[in-house]
Amino acid sequence: MRAAQFREFGGPEVLTIVDLPDPHPGPGQVRIVVRAVGISATDTKVRAGTVSFGAELPQTTGRDVAGVVDEVGEGVTDVTVGDRVFGISDDGAAAAELALLTFRAVIPRSLGFVDAAGLPVALETATRVIDQLGVTGGTTLFVNGASGGIGSTAVQLAVARGARVIGAAGAANQNYLRLLGAQPVTYGDGMVDRVRALAPEGVDVAFDVAGNGILPELVGLAGDARNVVTIADVEGAREHGVHFSNGFVDGHGFRSLADVGELIEAGRFWLPVDRTFPLERIAEAHRASENAHVRGRLALVLG
Template identity: 75%
Template sequence: MKAVQFKQYGGPEVLELVDLHDPHPGPGQVRITVRAAGISASDTKIRRGELSFGATLPQTTGADVAGIVDEIGDGVTDVTVGDRVFGISDDQAAAAEFALLSFRAKIPPSLGFVDAAGIPVALETATRGLDQLHVTTGTTLFVNGASGGIGTATVQLALARGARVIGSAGARNSGFLSMLGAEPVIYGDGMTDRVRALAPDGVDVALDVAGNGVLPELIALAGGDAKNVITLADFAGAERHGVHFSNGFADGNAFHTLATIGELIEAGKFWLPVERTFALADIAEAHRAAETGHVRGRLVLIVN
């Protein structure tokens, strides 16, 4: 099969399209013919050597994936050959013609492959953060970095739980956040004052998606208690300020939400916009776009 691989850590130029052996599913796994694969922030960090899940070089890339089941391993009962599914590539190998999945669900009827491929990682990460912060009806949540893929997922999932959501973003994305149902504030100097103008007593909890060094401000907004703040992006800051750094490997994942998100999607209450699509051969360009930090929603590779 054709697959993207890198043999050394570095910039997007290290990504190569190569021929690899076709994978086959083991117990509990399915193999899909990949139709689309998402680009997540972890993909670029792994490629740069900043994040490791124990893999060795050469290494494939990509977690988010959507396609059609074409082989089933022993013990699989939730899907059958021919089903449209989305989920997480078991081997960090979504950017390929075939992928193996243990965590998957059927694609909701209203979604195509491209939209479905942008959802899994952002959905799991947002759900995990909200669960750890115990966000529920009546919670006032501040999301730092609310307009990207994970931020957009967080806003919508929190609103579906009955929370009030205040979110930070750049000026160009304020209208987008308002459309989602959040109360937008512009990030940068004076952000805390702008949040307090909306919530004079501060917020109940805060989720840091952006990792831009504002954890002390978030702690102050959340009643001065670091336990009311979780970061998804600032490991060093978390250690320095006593904030929990949420990690799906250490904390346990929330991929169960793949099987339940369809209800919100079909009700028009959950949507992750896809900003751009790329051919598999253009994955280096997709990684460059992801690293600009100015993407609203998701970037997706079209594979087959």
């Protein structure tokens, strides 16, 4: 099968398309014919060498994926050959013609492969964090970095729980956040004052997606470091006593893959795919992910 791979850490140019042996599912796994692959920030950080999951070089890439089941492993009862599914690629190897999945769900009927492929990592991460923050009806949540894939997802999941959400994004994405159900504020000097203009007593909890060095301000807004979670600022979290959320340590939120279907079919959840690329242009997709202000997600399209 064709697959994207890198033999050294570095910029997007280290990605190449190679031929690899076809994988086959073990117990609990399914194999899918890949139709679309989401590009996440984790993918680009692993390729650059700034995040490591312990794998040796050369490495494959890609976690978010959607496709059609063509083989099932021992003990699999939730899906069968021919089902459309989406999920997290085992071993981070989604950017390929075939992929193995342990964590998966059937794609909601109204969703295509490209839109489904943008969801898994964002859903898992956003669900895990808003659970850690205890977001329920009546909670006021501030999301720093609300217009990207994870931020957009957190906004909508929190709104679905009955929370009030204030979200920070660039000037071009203010109306987009309103469509998602958030009260938008712009980044930059005076952002905290703009949040306090909407919530004079501060917020109950804050979720830092952007990692732009404002954890002290978020602690002030939320009243206590225990009311703030970041997924983007390891050093700041250590310095200011904020929890850095990590699915490998904290436990994952993969149940969200099945749970989101009801919201999607009810028209209460939407995560746009900003741009698509063929597999051969994966380097361009990684470059766009790193350098552009993406609304929603980026995806590779196969087949």
